[in-house]
Amino acid sequence: MQPKNRPPHTHAPRHHQSGPPSTRRAMVARRAAQTTALLATFGLLAACATEEEPPPPPPPAPSEELQEPTSTPEPVEDTLTQQGVSAGHPLAVEAGEQVLTDGGNSIDAAIAAAFAMSVVEPFASGLGGGGSVVIAGQNGEPLFYDYREMVGVDGEIPETGIGAPGFVAGMGRLHQEHGSLEWDRLIQPAQQLASEGFEVYDFLASRMTEDLGPEAIDGVEPFEVDGEPLASGEQLVQTELASTLETLAAEGWESFYTGSLAEQLTQVEGIDAETLADYEVTASEPVSGEFGDYEVLAAAPALPGPALVQLLQIAESQGIAELEPGSAEYIQTLSEAWLVAEETVLTEIGDPAFVEVPVEEITDAESNAAIEISTQSAPQDPDAGSAQGSAEQQPAPAEGDAPRDANTTHISVIDDEGIMVSMTNTLTNFWGAGEVSGGFFLNNQLSRFEAVDSPANRPEAGRKSVTWSMPTIVLDDEQRPVLGIGTPGGHQILNIMGTVLTQWGLQDAPLQEAVDGLRFRLIAEDELLVLDDEPDDETREALEDLGWELQVWPDEWGGFGSVQALEVDYETGEVTGADDDRRVGSHTVID
Template sequence: MNFDPYCYQYPSRRNVVYGSKGMVATSHPLAAQAGLEILKQGGNAVDAAIATAAALTVVEPTSNGLGSDNFAIIWKDGKLHGINGSGRSPQSFDLEAFREKHWQTVPDFGWASATVPAASKTWAVLAKSMGNLPLTASMAPAISYAQDGHAVAVTTAFNWNKAFEKYRKILSGKEFASWFKTFSPAGRAPRPGERWICPDQAYTLKMIAQTDAEAFYRGEIAEKIVAFAQQTGGFYTAEDLAAVEPEWVDPISVNYRGYDVWEIPPNGQGIIVLMALNILKGFDFTHRDDPETYHKQIEAIKLAFADGFRYVADQRYSRVPVSEMISEEYGASRRELVTDKARMPEAGRPEACGTVYLCTADDDGNMVSFIQSNYAGFGSGIVIPGTGIALNNRARGFSLDPHHPNVLAPGKRPYHTIIPGFLTKDGKPVGPFGVMGAFMQPQGHVQVLMNTIDFSMNPQEALDAPRWQWIEDLVVEVEPGFPSWAAQKLQRMGHHVRCALDSNSFGRGQMILRTECGTLVGATEPRTDGCVAAW
């Protein structure tokens, strides 16, 4: 099917947003406005992405924070650049010590779940190498939100209260006391519209901005992190923090119906998107809501996840056969396994977690796809006293199987769920896209891309459309609004279909595309407090 991505003819629940000089799309209006403010001050799309990402740590702490990791794909100077801002495990992590505790998996909370965060170092590297403005300028809006306060958004308040109710029942050690002091000082989560102020985080943000993140990794903030680890049985050392360094990488891609779809290579799971698309491009699709379409999408995702869970790991420790996994030949061989019945894959359990996504574009042609996350909600439950730093629980991505390539080891990056996406055609940028939500992310990428390319939807309609997600084995969840008749047909095809009560676990995404006349068109999710800020 011939498809012009700039010729939108279909209505949606809300309209796409157009702009000509710049655009920021993300899950929170205040964060989007922060990015737009920086564009208007002379910053480029990279500066705007830093401003938005920093602001999100303040206005959406339920999904990311100063203890997060991040990844980005950047179109600049006529080419794509990738950066891997995922942290590594502390050098004192020891597989046998974990196994002696009879843990089957890495714990959900506590120091054993936290890798060394790299988010703020990534901001500093990007600002210095690709930005127009110093970090002090780009981070100023985030500092203001933390210092002067902001009104808590509806979705953020819901997730905050959900976390608080869970944490007060299960987090009782002294290492967790600072979480409650920092994020529930009134003995509860903040309510929608209530002003939230976090002076500790404001101070840490200032120190990061003024020192290009050196204070976080070698200075005053680093000292506080290491001291708290020593006091509460943590693993971090000064050497672990000083060793943090984001890695420039070459994005990987497959061609899908004339469009090049780009993802970050492993240790991220973006390769799963590419494997699924390689399987799907061998089929013809005419209707999005055809059960046959859903069935083939689900089967392709299951096959791709089976390979992803088997091979994705830190490539410094185990060679991931990237070129083989995304080859045309391998895609064709996997496609042969798709029949008219649901199949049982051998894979782990995908489930949704906490992440923020953003994308930016400027008047000079630069575009950024950026994603940042604690992993699950607030992360490990550990907050460094006096800093507002909530540490991630990314170590949950490791396997404790000594024979698995993704096995836990010192100084190693885990299997990482967060994945920024980018679309090009004939060597020219079409635009950034992303869908947050742990193992929903590859599934969301595939569905949004096919909505856009195969079914000619505009960006807003592509994001709005009801989704499915594979959970485990033959279990598939569908969100409210998914066609009931299609769900019934999937059930007859062997899928175990269950209807979700809400849309919280089906991802939250954004997209910005550049039109043929040089303007920008963007969209954000109805599943979040999202906003597209345009200039």
């Protein structure tokens, strides 16, 4: 099949200057308009926008029936001949596949895969964490759900950085509003994996022995035998987690927030009964923006979806479509766009329930095309590099140390009715806070308030922090979902997504080729360009001539994520996936 279903691109000539980053960024025309109010309940999204943002309704207790359930996007007009699941581990893919085969929809399959990932990737996501999801069909409003971790009612951040987990509430609300199979059916594959066990794979084994892993699993029985971490090839059985999942399946998701599971969770520092009972999943419309022949649907604030749209629009306006992927000029151009988008994350993104985020300005294609990117000074110039704050918050790892935030996990699903799901779940750092309750690890998401220290991202009761996760769906010119995509990778996610999407969306690269391509990121404070593979001699010399020191991160660090993506061809009704060999992610296509 053809990788994309659209006419060929035509591009006007552009002039591009290569060179290192500069701080002279003109944020052109980005302060004039007010952002459209993000509505607290999706039942209101179809209504016309009002001039003033209405006050948010009081959050319902998790046990209460939601008064205004959202509507699942309508199926595409032409039923697809195939369905697909892409996730970070083959066993999670299998869980989602079984659900689709049993007649479940894409939301059912994503929930099942997410619970399964919490078992087979306990260091990256799970019941103690949070996440977000974008859902789209051909007709009807697309949906965005934010179920990330929340500051407690006392407004304090515990030393561990643990926030009230939202993962279970997110899965519960998705099932309540869009699920077609029974709740316990969706948890069953995960419960079976936890109770019967699975074979430890290399990446899991390395996470247990590197960086924070040894401290996190110290004394945690399933992960150690006689004080030694399980090795690759050994069996991991998580009996306590299996029991928790069994309770969750039998008593419903509310038990995590107001029932028997909540009682256990309140023993964790920073989590109290009132905070759990008040936890609220927020629903809104995703951020959207023009990109090539497409429309990008990205995660709404406090997630950095607006910055992804901005990065793509700047890169497009700077002529990246004509540049060879992996070349010095391509790396420089995308990095310049990233520096602007990174600055946006560090200064403007925040929880929209507490601050106004100028989404429409950030994602305005005309304004972003007018941003002048100066590339004349060398990195050693005092004026070089615009994202100094980000560099200070994550300096280059010391030799032998992996980047701690190369985390999260992503799931993409599409069913035969054309409903696409793009879901990213996380504990924040690998192993989160390193604390265990009920057999699962707790997040350290509230540490992101310190990591992104801006007036738009200040901790207070009920607030959610800026994070790097960005589940994304791409629509074609008929408003049909043609690509569901996302990745782990922590601070690298924005650049990873930019690299894959510019090659796929602007250069017509096949999806697998775009996923396989070179990944990189500037760490401007250290005058450093990190890559996931050694460049050829010509590219290395050109980058060094620009003043950058190059560093290659080893594959085993997992610092550049694992893209999970599914693509749809509506002419044939077929689905295509891509496997990212940087980790163990896989996909399946069901006829």
